[in-house]
Amino acid sequence: MIKYLSFFLLMTFNLSVFGQNYNVNTDYINQMYPQWEALYKDLHQHPELSMQEMKTSKLMGQLLKEKGFEVNDGFGAYNLAAVYKNGPGPVVLIRADMDALPIEEQTNLPYASKAKGINAAGQEVSVMHACGHDIHMTVFQGVANYLTQHKDDWKGTLIMVAQSAEESGLGADLFFKNGLYDKLPKPDYALALHCNSYLEAGKVGYRSGPMMASVDMIDVTVLGKGGHGAAPHTTVDPIVLSSQLIQAFQTIVSRSVNPIEPAVVTVGSIHGGSVHNVIPDEVKMELTVRAYSPEVRNLIIDRIHILCRQLGLAAGLTEDLLPRIEIREPITPATINDEKLVSKLLPVFQNTFGESNVEEMPQYTVGEDFSRFGMQDHHVPICLFWLGTVDPAKMDMGQLPSLHSPFFAPLPEPSIKTGVAAMSAAAVELFNQQ
Ligand SMILES: [Zn+2]
Ligand SMILES: [Zn+2]
Known part of the structure; x- marks a missing residue:
């Protein structure tokens, strides 16, 4: 049997x-x-x-x-x-x-x-x-x-x-x-x-x-009003604004995204200015953003837009000079x-x-x-x-x-x-x- x-x-x-x-x-x-x-x-x-x-x-x-x-x-x-x-x-x-x-x-x-x-x-x-x-x-x-x-x-x-x-x-x-x-x-x-x-x-x-993760490559162009490095009060300094933005971007994952959800915001490149004593009128930054859901990705992108707008306004930029954000196509979902x-x-x-x-x-x-x-x-x-x-x-x-x-x-x-x-x-x- x-x-x-x-x-x-x-x-x-x-x-x-x-x-x-x-x-x-x-x-x-x-x-x-x-x-x-x-x-x-x-x-x-x-x-x-x-x-x-x-x-x-x-x-x-x-x-x-x-x-x-x-x-x-x-x-x-x-x-x-x-x-x-x-x-x-x-x-x-x-x-x-x-x-x-x-x-x-x-x-x-x-x-x-x-x-x-x-x-x-x-x-x-x-x-x-x-x-x-x-x-x-x-x-x-x-x-x-x-x-x-x-x-x-x-x-x-x-x-x-x-x-x-x-x-x-x-x-x-x-x-x-x-x-x-x-x-x-x-x-x-x-x-x-x-x-x-x-x-x-x-x-x-x-x-x-x-x-x-989803992969976004984002270009941020921070405009300012250039001038003499010795007279910053006559300018809007895009280098100072860019450094504030980089710090603020680092609060997105730590303060805005649910800690259970993995995500990354990295500023991989920053270029601006040419010499010690000139405040330039433009800084270019390149960011990458990684997330595992469309919801977290959208939240991060929204926060980047809000921070660029609000910190730009706080720096004294007019609407037409606020930081420009371009997300390169195609993104990888x-x-x-x-x-x-x-x-x-x-x-x-x-x-x-x-x-x-x-x-x-x-x-x-x-x-x-x-x-x-x-x-x-x-x-x-x-x-x-x-x-x-x-x-x-x-x-x-x-x-x-x-x-x-x-x-x-x-x-x-x-x-x-x-x-x-x-x-x-x-x-x-x-x-x-x-
Ligand atoms: Zn590969
Ligand atoms: Zn491969």
Whole structure:
């Protein structure tokens, strides 16, 4: 009887209709890995800056076409969206970003980037995949391999999106300005992963709800009435007003935002004046604001406006000379992972890697424009999860290089295999939802 019962339990737990998660084909992943590592090293040595990903995008499109995808462009920059129809079922979107950064690689790896590029100001700069987007693209192609080679395991429509210009916050915005969800089937779920420079390779990290912050870049121009430094009473000094504003901005998070809500206001740049004894008529400041909800973001922006107006008036400025505030477009909204979707994926990851290899991660104040794929006006549940990339031997070596560091050196194996397994298992699970 016990024997019979355990046989019965074994049968039911191995069938997905009874709730058991999909088991990825690790033999296939191991067999394909050398090809993926070669692709990774090629991408790593040929990085391209934001909005210049011409060759990378061409390669992504070509590789997807070879796998049977219909590849569409016309979404701005070098954005591509490839569709693979595999019968009736849910629509799942998987996104990877393609751009690199103007950083000179200092990892000393044999396949370190020596690439150069021309930045927006026309200067020659070194270029490096210091945010791991080359890992993202490699995993992306690996997932396309996996899902097309295991198409009997799932039914539905797979949309694979290769995105330009994540770093500048322009790429995802262009996809939606060019009607991604109108031209192609609207996804039931959208997934992405990002390298994590603190999580061990072989692990994945997750977070439900707000995960990464909204990012605003704000220019504040503080005007004044210039004059002789020895006769300040005949001027309105924008340097003194700017210093008052900087102090006042630092009270926004500490005094106006609910202490339970994380937020950041940083003045990263201030420029004004030219010599000791002249009071200038203009100071320029550059701020960044980070928040995890539209409400907190709006509160901070409102406070910046109020402080600029009130302190400007107190300094004696007339209405036409009050500080000017410009929020650079497009902003990056907060990345908010759908809680129901995360609760569907968590057991998939735990089943694939074991519970000890799936970690809940803290919130980060960096931003990611993948957030746009799930904004309120689209109502698409999104989940971006973390892919561990740190060599286990280096986990205890103190401060690890962050993303965007010239020393960031993700460990290709097992990171790439883990990424392909995690994303493929997640997609199959969502395709097979009733
Ligand atoms: Zn980045
Ligand atoms: Zn990134």
